[in-house]
Amino acid sequence: MAVSKHLQDKLSLLPEQPGCYIMKDEKGKILYVGKAKVLKNRVRSYFTGVHNNKTTRLVSHIRDFEYIVTGSEKEALLLEINLIKKHRPPFNIMFMDDKMYPYIEVSGDQDFSVRISRKPNHKKSRYFGPYPSSSAAYEMVKLVNQIFPIRKCRTLGKQACLYYHMHQCLAPCVKKTDPKEVAKIRAEVIRFLKGDVDVVLDDLHLKMQNAAEELQFERAKELRDQIQHIEHIKEKQSIDFSDRTARDVFGYYEDKGYISFYGFFIRDGKLLERTLSITPIYEEKDEAFVSFIVQYYANNTKPKEILVPKGTDVEALEHALDVKVKVPERGEKKKLVDLVIQNAKEAHDQKFQLVYKKDKELDMAMQHLSRIVQREVHTIESFDNSHIQGSNNVSGLVVFEDGRPDKAQYRHYHLDTYRSDIDSMKEVVYRRYFRLLKDGKPMPDLLIVDGGAAQINAAKSIRDDLMLDFPIAGLVKDDRHATRALMLEDLKEVPLSKEDPLFFMLTRLQDEVHRFAIEYHRKLRSKSMTKSVLDEVPGIGETRKKELMKTFKSMKSLRQADVEALARVVPEDVARRLFDRLHPSE
Template sequence: MEQHILEHKCFRSVGSRAWEREHEEIFVVVHKIADKIKSFPETPGVYRFFGKNKILYIGKAKNLKKRVQSYFRTSIKEFKTNKLVERIEDLDYLTTNNETEALLLEQNLIKSNQPQFNILLRDDKTFPYIKIDDAHDYPSITFKRTTKAEKNLFGPFISAKGTRTAITELQKALKLRTCNDIFFSNRTRPCLQYQIGKCSAPCVGFISKNDYQKDIDTTKSILKGNFKKILKNLAIEMKDYSANEKFEKAGVVKRKIRILERVEESQIIFSGGDQTKVVSVASSGEDVCFVVIDIEMNSFTNIRRFSFKNKVNKSELNLMEEFISRLILSNPQIKEIVCSNEKFHSPFFPNIKISFPTSGKKKRWIDMAKRNAKNLLSLKLQRSNKYSLSINYLKENFDINEEDISIVGFDVSGGVGDIQTVSCVFFNSEGPIKSKYRFYHVPLKHAKSDLSALLFGVKKYLKNNFSINLIIIDGGLTHLKYIENGLGKKAFEVVSIGKGEKRKYGIENLFFKKNKVEFRHDDSMSKIFLDVRDEAHRFALKNFRSTKRKNLTQHFLQDIPGIGPKIISRIYREFKSLEDLSKEDYLSSALKLGINPMKAKKIHDFLKEMYN
């Protein structure tokens, strides 16, 4: 009976035997899914739906068999759920001991696999971290902004200013280096930081590796909030020095204690207090926006905004449950959630207080979160509407659906004979996807013309194997023909945007296939084309200027780890040009330069791309 329901669900819109015979291969998939679901246990766990070579959806269930069967019942009417089911080609499950374990496993799998139909959180900002690079014998302590935590990062912290202050204070107390590795490896005498008492000068051997590592371990302990233990140990150390009449060393330790006490009191690094999160949501159709206000020590510290697509039409209550679960799992120090939805309740976190205020300070926090969530949603909807006419044009002329839009824009910066670079930007129907941006230096053999440089950039970007259905290049009909001839047979369309009359913005021409479209006659459909072109130009200009500035202050070979001014000087003494070096065997050049063969190979590979 269950198998019959499953088959009926997947083929309820078929309508004829002829269609069934024509699509006979789909029946095999359905029978396979029906047979698999029969074997699912009635226990807690996580289930996964697979499409063509990728995971479509990951979910948790108290009863795996019943939950998965519910997707295939004829009573399911939601369009988006039907859309998911139609793509399913396989499924599997993982059992857990209880619902809480299922929740933890589900969130970890979603985080690592990023399925298309799950909630994919995208915070709109990066966070300040303190980085300690353990790969170096004498690790540096530096400031870093990123959206993802890594093994050697501590944080995220409340504010960038506070994080930089923390680094300064830790440097004063423990005299850690903050310089980059190239600067460190080329020092022959202590720098100014040592002279003013803010560094122990490990670059010239003024401190042993073991002693420096002790200071690094102390720093890590402080960044984890272990102030009391560290201060207690330092107090014991100070007393020992005093007892042995080593008063200078005792004075150094005393200064460390004062600085660290100031850091602890001002709560620059680690608040030590319970955290409260104020959460509100706003949604419209597929677009969902959450705002989280961070509260520490009963005062406002930060506000974060998240957005995602609700592709399976979940209710706001279910969205709130899933979002808050992920929020708590990623922030174990949370003690209270102040929520805007009075119906929300989570049995998975009994130790966390859930409150729904109706007055007072917490009510003002909720109102603030609601306003911000609505504002963020409004901005997202405006952005979506901005491209509506362009999306219709893509559908009519290129047969590209809104959910499949994958556009890449290319632009070249730099003149012939100078440094040339190619920028690549990626857009979907919502706008830019910066994780898929790329920036390439053009080898000398391709830098003879803009056309050759552009073709090089397009071919190199295609090696990323991103799904692409349209390429936009900045140039006229000549550029379009050159790129199309250079690429040969392709699974995507190529268009070019050329300057129009008097080269004014907004009256450009769009060239594709054998067509020429003048934007001045209908600029409503030009939005996405011009935005991609302009973003590619902005990205190209930014990186080109950065490259030019960098080349004015240091040699480009210093981009290679372990290559500094001394080795570069040797290269110019031993070889007439870098081109001659690129033609020499790397083992031979290693002997001539007196360097490690692996370093010589890195230089050789770097130059080979430029000259060969």
């Protein structure tokens, strides 16, 4: 591509120093953040020579760049990670999961409990994990609570619950427990979570046999299911290290413009879980690998040791993470690294066609959409309003970047008193784009409203009043409420074939914005219902109201609870009044 005079002038001023560079599009939006040992050489390389299709696509969008000089390449790495985390550029490889992986916590109380924890910060508790699979962690906690007679509730009630009568709890709520017995059970739980499951399996096999002999077949089936679950976990934890060091092992495989990262997580000598990410690559694979690992530990607890393959910048990782990083040359650790790389290659081969097909279809959809509106489209915004007879009037905004949802940019709007759907559309469009104007932020390439001519004209009137320049379209539905056409702002309809990738992308957009708006409406409605009901019950103030909603989560669960369940949160007399208020017909 021809390099503009503006870019040529800036390229000539690049220093021969380490630092970070920030690529931008014509709107000033950050596309890509990179680091360089020598800024002059690295940034110039994007605009000279031949690149693969992925890099060529990135370069075609670049209209400007900035750079920040650092004292060393190591400082550039840390700055790069912070800039990626802050701006989330679409062409950067990112560790997409912002939340911390869960741990299993064995609390340090006298009458302890076993639960999921996202932050392992209680000094008296024991933690196991992290578990990259939340479902695996929750299943393990469920299993522990079924097998061992331990406390299930966070706050002790005033009477024994069902778990006590099922022999799954010692009922510390109503009687004093034996510290020695509790300590013994706690030790057994910890051994089980460490992977020493043989004693538990033997005990379950014996109980299953006894239940079968006594013709308690349902109980025998429950025990059999528990045994199978434990054996499945045991089979997955096939890697065993005697030194019990917490270590993570990472590897990658790159092919056809995509890279797959793979990781093993080993705690107490057992393989807990494995993780995978496959993504397009626009940079050197070694640098992408280091960036991925550093981003991963921005939100997750670091182990004692990290193992990586040969060629990895160990020094940069150790500097960024303050953890011992090794490239094993022989032995079991080398076999483990080789196994991770092998897994990365196999997973890449399995998933590549699916990911490539999806990316290709999204590219086709966006190109088709750009031809329809006669403008290059990357950012699409869409609104949907929700209310019930004018109450709790809300709107949801979703943003798609290159055909993919960008949830960090989603917004909820609580609108003024309902007058009409048209007025609601005008209000939310005005609030959204007046705010973007005020903050000096870029506008979308296209606004899609969920509706036809009336909704389009409402949005157009606000856009024109604000003197903005972006096209508006609407999604027109058939008699079955399915999307059949895209209506342009001149009210011309463009039919959408169900074989067209654009149809699937727009349907997904429509479903997503509808889901987002409805979800917010239900949340507000639930809050208003909760407030009106709970405020009418004597003995329930703000503190008890919060405790009730923290325990039961929703009005539906609150209505389903009996007096006994309510009494675990509030005094029994208050629980009875609340139950009566929730069930007036009874």
